[in-house]
Amino acid sequence: MVQSIIQEIALQKDYLESAPLKSIYFGGGTPSLLTQKDLDTIFNAIHKYHQISESVEITLEANPDDLSLEKLQQLAQTPVNRLSIGTQSFFEEDLQWMNRAHTAQEAKNCIQIAQDQGFNNLTIDLIYGTPTTTNEMWKQNIQTAIELGIAHLSCYCLTVEPDTALEHFVKKGTKEAVDEEKAAQQFEILMQQAALAGYEHYEISNFAKPDCHARHNSNYWLGASYLGVGPSAHSFNGHSRQWNIAHNAKYIKALQEGQLSFEKEILTPDQQYNEYILTALRTKWGCELQKISTWGKGHEQYFLKSVEPYLKEQLIQERKQTYTLTSKGKLLADRIAMELFI
Amino acid sequence: MKNIRNFCVIAHIDHGKSTLSDRLLEFTQTISERKMQNQALDDMDLERERGITIKSHAIQMYFNHENGEKYTLNMIDTPGHVDFSYEVSRSIAACEGALLLVDASQGVQAQTISNLYLAIEHDLEIIPVLNKVDMESAMVEEMSDQIIDLIGCDKEDIILASGKTGIGILDILNAVVDRVPAPTGSLDLPLQAVIFDSMFNSYRGIIAYFRIINGTMRKGDKVLFMNTESEYTADEVGILQMDQVPQKELHAGNVGYIVTGVKVSKEIKVGDTITTVENPAPEAIQGFEDVKPMVFAGIFPIDNDDFEDLRDSLEKLQLNDASLVFEPETSVALGFGFRCGFLGMLHLEIIQERLSREFDQDVITTIPNVSYLAYTTRGKELKVNTPTDLPDPTQMDRVEEPWIVAQVITKPEYIGAIMTLAMEKRGNLTNQHYLTPERVELSFDLPLAEIVFDFYDRLKSISRGYASFDYSPKEYRAADLVRLDIKLNGEPVDALSALVHRTKAQSFGRRICKRLKELLPRQQFQIAIQAAIGGKVVARETISALRKDVTAKCYGGDISRKRKLLEKQKKGKKKMRQVGNVEVPQKAFLQVLKLD
Numbered sequence: 001m002v003q004s005i006i007q008e009i010a011l012q013k014d015y016l017e018s019a020p021l022k023s024i025y026f027g028g029g030t031p032s033l034l035t036q037k038d039l040d041t042i043f044n045a046i047h048k049y050h051q052i053s054e055s056v057e058i059t060l061e062a063n064p065d066d067l068s069l070e071k072l073q074q075l076a077q078t079p080v081n082r083l084s085i086g087t088q089s090f091f092e093e094d095l096q097w098m099n100r101a102h103t104a105q106e107a108k109n110c111i112q113i114a115q116d117q118g119f120n121n122l123t124i125d126l127i128y129g130t131p132t133t134t135n136e137m138w139k140q141n142i143q144t145a146i147e148l149g150i151a152h153l154s155c156y157c158l159t160v161e162p163d164t165a166l167e168h169f170v171k172k173g174t175k176e177a178v179d180e181e182k183a184a185q186q187f188e189i190l191m192q193q194a195a196l197a198g199y200e201h202y203e204i205s206n207f208a209k210p211d212c213h214a215r216h217n218s219n220y221w222l223g224a225s226y227l228g229v230g231p232s233a234h235s236f237n238g239h240s241r242q243w244n245i246a247h248n249a250k251y252i253k254a255l256q257e258g259q260l261s262f263e264k265e266i267l268t269p270d271q272q273y274n275e276y277i278l279t280a281l282r283t284k285w286g287c288e289l290q291k292i293s294t295w296g297k298g299h300e301q302y303f304l305k306s307v308e309p310y311l312k313e314q315l316i317q318e319r320k321q322t323y324t325l326t327s328k329g330k331l332l333a334d335r336i337a338m339e340l341f342i
Numbered sequence: 343m344k345n346i347r348n349f350c351v352i353a354h355i356d357h358g359k360s361t362l363s364d365r366l367l368e369f370t371q372t373i374s375e376r377k378m379q380n381q382a383l384d385d386m387d388l389e390r391e392r393g394i395t396i397k398s399h400a401i402q403m404y405f406n407h408e409n410g411e412k413y414t415l416n417m418i419d420t421p422g423h424v425d426f427s428y429e430v431s432r433s434i435a436a437c438e439g440a441l442l443l444v445d446a447s448q449g450v451q452a453q454t455i456s457n458l459y460l461a462i463e464h465d466l467e468i469i470p471v472l473n474k475v476d477m478e479s480a481m482v483e484e485m486s487d488q489i490i491d492l493i494g495c496d497k498e499d500i501i502l503a504s505g506k507t508g509i510g511i512l513d514i515l516n517a518v519v520d521r522v523p524a525p526t527g528s529l530d531l532p533l534q535a536v537i538f539d540s541m542f543n544s545y546r547g548i549i550a551y552f553r554i555i556n557g558t559m560r561k562g563d564k565v566l567f568m569n570t571e572s573e574y575t576a577d578e579v580g581i582l583q584m585d586q587v588p589q590k591e592l593h594a595g596n597v598g599y600i601v602t603g604v605k606v607s608k609e610i611k612v613g614d615t616i617t618t619v620e621n622p623a624p625e626a627i628q629g630f631e632d633v634k635p636m637v638f639a640g641i642f643p644i645d646n647d648d649f650e651d652l653r654d655s656l657e658k659l660q661l662n663d664a665s666l667v668f669e670p671e672t673s674v675a676l677g678f679g680f681r682c683g684f685l686g687m688l689h690l691e692i693i694q695e696r697l698s699r700e701f702d703q704d705v706i707t708t709i710p711n712v713s714y715l716a717y718t719t720r721g722k723e724l725k726v727n728t729p730t731d732l733p734d735p736t737q738m739d740r741v742e743e744p745w746i747v748a749q750v751i752t753k754p755e756y757i758g759a760i761m762t763l764a765m766e767k768r769g770n771l772t773n774q775h776y777l778t779p780e781r782v783e784l785s786f787d788l789p790l791a792e793i794v795f796d797f798y799d800r801l802k803s804i805s806r807g808y809a810s811f812d813y814s815p816k817e818y819r820a821a822d823l824v825r826l827d828i829k830l831n832g833e834p835v836d837a838l839s840a841l842v843h844r845t846k847a848q849s850f851g852r853r854i855c856k857r858l859k860e861l862l863p864r865q866q867f868q869i870a871i872q873a874a875i876g877g878k879v880v881a882r883e884t885i886s887a888l889r890k891d892v893t894a895k896c897y898g899g900d901i902s903r904k905r906k907l908l909e910k911q912k913k914g915k916k917k918m919r920q921v922g923n924v925e926v927p928q929k930a931f932l933q934v935l936k937l938d
């Protein structure tokens with residue numbers, strides 16, 4: 001697999017314009033399985049084909065049970081300078097309900113070890129809205145993260161995705177569905193508590209201490225270009241998106257034959273507009289009228305007309321022709337985006 | 343003419359008319375073996391899917407009698423369901439004889455009797471056929487006695503038959519020739535042909551089916567449609583076999599079709615008489631009795647722009663379904679549409695289906711009601727076919743509702759349950775008559791409004807299928823009727839108003855409110871659903887405001903999926919109807935009535 005990834009990096013070397021890379025992200029699946037040597041090989045390949053910015057952000061996703069002292073020591077030797085840890089919760093009940101492999105204790109320990117190894121730019125995932133999570137527990141989870149001095153939080157409401165085991169259990173009635181009122185309350189708790197602790201709510205699910213927002217993920221929301229490498233990885237260059245075949249063996253086989261197997265969609269102006277609304281509205285940077293006008297006068301007028309009721313209801317606020325969600329609006333981001341869609 | 347026989351096949355629903363017709367078509371080689379399929383005359387998809395006949399179907403056969411003569415037999419297979427009885431009555435008018443089928447295990451049922459009476463009224467020669475005698479459960483002796491009792495024939499007159507195995511087919515054909523009188527018209531008189539059915543064909547225009555009473559119709563003749571007073575050229579005339587077969591001319595006594603190239607639905611009316619321009623008949627044949635719709639409902643295009651198309655579709659459908667009536671109607675919630683009259687709920691359902699399948703018109707149907715008579719304090723009589731027609735209570739003296747006489751034939755053990763049902767439906771028993779010790783006929787007076795909706799289904803289930811039911815209009819009687827309005831956040835939705843008996847208003851209101859609660863999507867604000875009579879709220883439900891609607895993760899691969907999902911929602915939203923500040927999906931209008 002690593003070999004194929006190297007091949008793909010070579011093949012796709014011209015996908016991004018030549019500007020130096022600002023961020024690299026190892027995510028999806030279990031990138032912590034990569035050995036130090038694997039990582040070295042990949043970094044060499046990246047260096048070979050790309051210029052890399054001095055202040056590059058290099059993130060690696062890992063679950064607490066993967067992050068042993070030994071593993072963290074090894075990682076400290078690599079250029080990886082940011083860890084994204086799938087903590088989910090510091091409560092045993094929650095972790096069990098979510099079928100997680102790690103314990104609450106492991107969740108805390110690995111953070112401290114990582115910090116000891118010099119990883120100061122940490123982000124952790126926390127989940128709310130789980131049936132086992134009371135509002136009190138949720139407050140404590142946030143508090144624990146704050147006390148551990150974590151610079152960046154990604155907090156997700158439990159979602160029952162189609163075709164997952166969870167959906168199956170919920171349908172069968174063996175697991176409770178998400179209680180919307182509780183989820184809303186916990187989202188509100190989160191917004192308040194994070195703000196008090198000095199985190200900036202810069203995207204619906206993301207909170208950062210000053211200057212610690214995920215540069216990599218922010219690119220997705222700002223419509224910047226990115227290159228995804230590996231099975232099922234998505235790439236985007238402003239007007240077209242492509243995603244590699246998901247099947248590992250087929251991915252490898254194609255690259256052995258010197259080819260990349262992917263699907264591609266070209267976005268129409270309306271689709272580009274809709275995506276911009278969908279993603280930008282979720283962020284503190286908001287939707288800029290200036291940007292919207294690049295799709296034409298019609299789009300601009302349509303936007304102004306459809307945004308009006310939301311301004312009135314104070315779900316959206318406007319400052320210098322930039323439109324962002326209010327706290328109240330953040331609870332309804334999808335609905336509002338849909339209404340603003342063309 | 344002496345070698346023509348015109349007959350129809352009539353019976354209670356499912357007694358085997360179409361299957362027996364198959365055997366007759368097969369025996370006379372009207373249909374080739376290769377093309378043979380079960381119920382071959384049921385050529386509409388809907389008929390085949392549901393296993394019932396919806397349309398009467400005329401077809402011509404040739405039969406060589408043992409007397410050495412060749413006969414032309416025009417047969418019409420008719421539907422058995424009550425909602426299509428208008429099809430039966432028009433078919434009967436084109437015939438001199440009828441095969442009355444009785445299922446040998448079911449015996450005489452309600453529509454056996456009502457269709458028999460229709461045939462007798464028109465002086466048709468009745469040939470009783472005890473059908474499905476192949477079945478193990480057939481009770482030939484007992485059922486023969488029932489038939490003898492019913493029509494007063496001799497035992498020998500009854501033909502034992504099976505549409506499945508073909509028993510009795512030759513006997514039936516012989517009986518048609520021997521017993522049904524030949525048509526009596528005259529070739530020398532001016533042409534008089536009665537239109538008993540028609541259909542629209544997008545290439546050929548309107549095709550009218552007729553029975554010639556007197557005279558001759560020739561291809562190329564200038565013809566006059568006497569009631570609509572329109573003149574055309576007979577571009578094509580012919581006979582109805584499995585396909586239409588063009589002929590040079592057709593004579594008195596025969597059944598056929600005519601194509602004139604007319605495409606405007608209004609110009610051809612079922613019941614009209616065709617004559618020639620050159621030698622017109624002094625008068626038209628008396629047409630058919632007007633249909634009396636039993637149920638009315640609004641039909642609205644889903645998209646307001648489709649109103650004219652819908653009108654056009656209804657007009658074309660009416661050509662093929664003379665029992666459909668409609669007039670324009672407007673609704674605040676649904677825009678322009680039509681108030682349509684139907685013969686029953688099945689009829690309504692079939693029209694809706696046919697609009698969708700044959701004309702690609704998906705429609706919203708409002709809550710059906712029967713036709714009431716309202717009397718104002720000033721003594722004016724008003725017909726009320728739609729809830730908005732009901733005068734304000736302050737200006738209304740009284741309302742009357744239609745009552746019917748219902749005949750139910752069943753086994754004695756179900757009498758109790760059926761009487762309970764009838765009482766629940768505000769009915770009263772007027773007669774109880776044992777046909778045999780095992781079969782009893784119950785007569786009830788019932789309000790029509792109570793039986794058009796779920797009476798028949800309930801009757802079937804409480805009697806495990808051992809009850810058949812027929813009804814005919816009786817009179818108007820005073821009714822304690824109210825208009826139940828449905829309001830969303832205080833805004834009335836006229837399309838959901840209903841006319842209901844006061845005693846049933848609250849429970850009906852509750853059901854609708856509950857159903858709407860399931861059907862309306864949540865919005866950013868709370869939605870109050872109320873059912874009200876005048877100013878008084880009798881039922882209420884609340885849909886809580888949408889609290890949270892936001893995706894947790896929206897990274898690289900999620901974006902396009904999420905966009906597509908929201909784009910789909912947006913598309914659905916564009917089709918919603920706005921009632922005040924509440925958005926109502928079409929689905930809500932379509933499904934609110936499926937109350938159970």
Ligand SMILES: Nc1nc2c(ncn2[C@@H]2O[C@H](COP(=O)(O)OP(=O)(O)OP(=O)(O)O)[C@@H](O)[C@H]2O)c(=O)[nH]1
Nearest residue numbers: 355356357358359360361394395422474504505506
């Ligand atoms: N055993 C047996 N079954 C039969 C016979 N004739 C019809 N059937 C069955 O009875 C059912 C109804 O038959 P149809 O011929 O459709 O009845 P119909 O009277 O035309 O029904 P409608 O037109 O809807 O009133 C079908 O399932 C047939 O297969 C028969 O002679 N013997």
Ligand SMILES: [Mg+2]
Nearest residue numbers: 359360394395
């Ligand atoms: Mg039939």
